[in-house]
Amino acid sequence: MSNEAPAGVFAVLKATPTPVRYLLGGVFVNQLGAFVQTFLLLYLTVRGVSVAAAGLCLVAYSVGAIFGTMLGGELTHRFGPRTTIVVAMIASAPLVASIPLLAHPSTFWPLAGVVALGGLATQAYRPAAAVLLSDQMPEEYQVMGFSMMRIALNIGAALAPLIAAGLILVDWDLLFWLDGATAAVYALLAFALLPKNVDVPPEEDEEPASTVDRKSAYATMVRDGKFLLYLGSMFVGTIVYAQFTVALPLQILADGHPEALYSAVLATSSIILIVTELKLTTYVTRWPPPLAAGLGHAVFAVGVAGWGLAAGSGTLVILSTVFFVSGLMISGPSMFAYPARFPARVKARYIGTQHTIIGLSSALGPVFGVLAWTWLGRGIWPLGGALGLVAGYFAWAAMKQKTAPVPAVETGTATEPVGGKA
Incomplete structure (x- = not known):
């Protein structure tokens, strides 16, 4: 990052385009009503649906979300962030609102x-939002942008949850x-307030983005060893x-602790994240x-092992929760900003793949947790700490300055480099 960037939180907020x-405001509004994944099972x-059927519906939502993030990356590449967000949210609104009409045992398959x-529709906006933020935020503030x-x-x-309790x-x-x-x-906010077209940075104006087809872009991604390490870090860390x-x-x-202790844990983590992350990110x-990602995962791993x-x-x-959350704050912004360092012609697809991996590991995480708890009991925590260190090593290795030849995209007429900016 540039040494000339303002260190203060308010200076960065003032410099935010x-x-x-508008984008962050829309994300906040949308998150206020994000009840499906949290409350669908209950x-x-x-409403009289069996626990097994309700669990299958939750699995269906997770599967749709995984494909939605990949679709969102592809739509963003083809049609731009604003269009993708508008279409995804317009599709999501009636689908989610119609769930009560189908919430009966006799209509299980239509409900699923x-x-x-x-x-699928709800999660398709995430890659678009990340791409728009990375395109609009000055490069020296991008990590802060993802923290915001x-x-x-x-x-x-x-x-x-407070709103849900009243409803x-x-x-x-x-x-x-x-x-x-x-x-x-x-x-509506996205349609009215977000830019229709995002300018490509000058250094990428001459790159023939239109000639990079989907097959070439994903084939290049598979050959990019550092990006695969990054995806491995995201997968293991999210598990x-x-x-x-x-x-x-x-x-x-x-x-034998009271249930209130877990409520205190949740409250502690939320307060720390909301109050301190931006300030901590000004230092990070x-x-x-690579240092931020590796050290953050190490602190995160100490917290996980501490629960044991x-x-x-x-x-x-x-x-231990304080260590856990502190590690997330140290590594998280740099980790989420990393795919934004790739050229515009492949960035949306790289970000879409990032969110797909997060969705997949988020779906598998509970399965891993229940099985590990059943087989290992308290032993899940040293295992989790070790896996946190593995994720940290993967992140450090992926994000350190490239020393190997940069992967390339076949454009049909020439071979062009694609790797992230050093």
Whole structure:
């Protein structure tokens, strides 16, 4: 990063382009109504759907989300971020809002289909939002930009359960109607406020983006060893991260702690992320990205392993959570900003693949957690810590300055380099 970049949070916020502010506002609004993944299982059982059928619907949503992120990357490449966000949210709104109409045991298959399509449409906007942020945010502030997006998501995620608690008291169906309404609002905001076309940086004006077809782009990605290491880091790290909501509550209850301790853990993590991440990121942006990614994963791994040593001590559970969240804040912005360093002609597809891997590992994380908890018990935590270190090594190796020849894209007439900017 540039040494001339302002160090203060407010200086960076002041330098943030208006389209990015609109984008972050839309992300926040959409996240306020993101109830499907959190409440679908409970809602369907309340409506008389069996637990097994409700679980299959949740799986259908996750599968749709995985394909949605890949589709979002492809649509962004072909039609641009603004169009992709608008189309994704317009499609998501009626799909999500119609879930209450199908939430009956007799309409399981139509319900599963709608939920799967809802997951696909809802998650398709994520690569587009990341591409738009990376294109609009000055390069020296991109890591801070992705940190701001994470905070917008986290604030929305923290407030959404409070909103849901009030809606449930009135009518469960309101959850999904509001979810659809926030998606529609996001579509309107994107259509009215986001730029139609994003200018390509001058150094990439001469690159024949239109000649890079999908097959060549993905074939190049497969040959890019450093990017595959990066994807491996995201996959392994997300599997471990999932245990925060899967194995940790099981451990807390097994140790005889009250359920309120887990609520305190969730509150602690949310407060730390929202209050301190931007300030911490102003320091992290001065570090080489490989150092931030590697060190962050190491701190994250200490927190995960610490949960295994915290038997009988709620204080140690909270302290380990502080390490866990601190590691996420150190590594997260640099990790999420990394695919934005690739040239514009392949960036959307690289970002789409990044989010697809995150979606896949998020879906597999609970399965891993339940099986590991069943077989290993408290042994899941040293295993999780070790996997966190593995993810950190992969990230460090992927993001360090390239010393090998840069992969290339076959354009039909020439072979052109594609690798990320050093």
